[in-house]
Amino acid sequence: MRIHKDQFQNHDMSKLIKGAVVPRPIAWVSTISRDGTRNLAPFSFFTVASMNPITLCFSVGGGASDKDTLANIKETGQFIVNIVSESLANQMHETSLQYSPEEDEFEKAGTQAEPGDFVDVPRVAESPVQMECELDQVVEVGTNSLVLGTVVGYHIHDDVYMEKDKVNPDKLKPVGRMAGDYSYIREFYSLPNNDLPK
């Protein structure tokens, strides 16, 4: 099937795109408002923008929960990307629900907050990797805002860290985002691999 852009209005393109750009990593983004309210929300339009300086980017849509994150980042210029392991997936999901701006998702999800070392934002203590970021720029793209942040601090749990700066994927046990569901990330292979289906 082929769908031209003139026919996009006749399809649920959101589903077709979210189902095709998979699996997606999840940025569990913590921020703080000017008046001190903590915010924590997941974003799966998330990737690396640059390796030097190390810059992460994620896309914020027009949803209400998204707006708190974006407003906080614009106010403070700071955020922390926390990586979600399987053991944190339910708590991450909890923070994807709709809360009013003054509610604290750290409390809602029952996660432990630790202060950032390099930015004045709380990080999720249980998260295996936490990356402290300073806002580089916000690029407006259609309905969304692409938030680019420079990594200024990198935290990794000792049991996930392997020698020579490798991250142990069996310990990280990350969560892959699909269209609506999630994928286990537990079995790995290298390429070329002649055992793959033809």
Place this chain on the structure above:
Amino acid sequence: MRIHKDQFQNHDMSKLIKGAVVPRPIAWVSTISRDGTRNLAPFSFFTVASMNPITLCFSVGGGASDKDTLANIKETGQFIVNIVSESLANQMHETSLQYSPEEDEFEKAGTQAEPGDFVDVPRVAESPVQMECELDQVVEVGTNSLVLGTVVGYHIHDDVYMEKDKVNPDKLKPVGRMAGDYSYIREFYSLPNNDLPK
């Protein structure tokens, strides 16, 4: 362990970042040079930038293979993102190797090219989803270039398409990019899920 940005030079931050921002989807990007040479290369710093208009983005680094893709896109303003299923992983890997600009990765990988309907770029016929894109903008970020493209045409194989515009993940069988390895994407779950490890 915590690593401040002043200590990044003492670590292989590339490994620490690529091992943490996982699993990553893969954009297998086809382009064509002004003189007609076809190019095909994979990029795993790839996500959705906006849902309306539908905009994809991927980050191009300073590598030689990356440079052909970027040069072609800047010349023609067009590219196609082909999605990689397990059955295409070895061919995708083949196109990640180093070739000179005049070499044709479609031939090297033995993939079938079909002309784009909406842009003058070949697409990978075997790829389950192919998204034709017009360049929106290139955002320079450190050593990298973030390429943003508006989707103008969407192709999906009939066996992957499900009613109500869902993409069948069991048929798509996508490839997840890890630090150096790849992840099977075959088992899915919804949240909340009380069977996950604590």
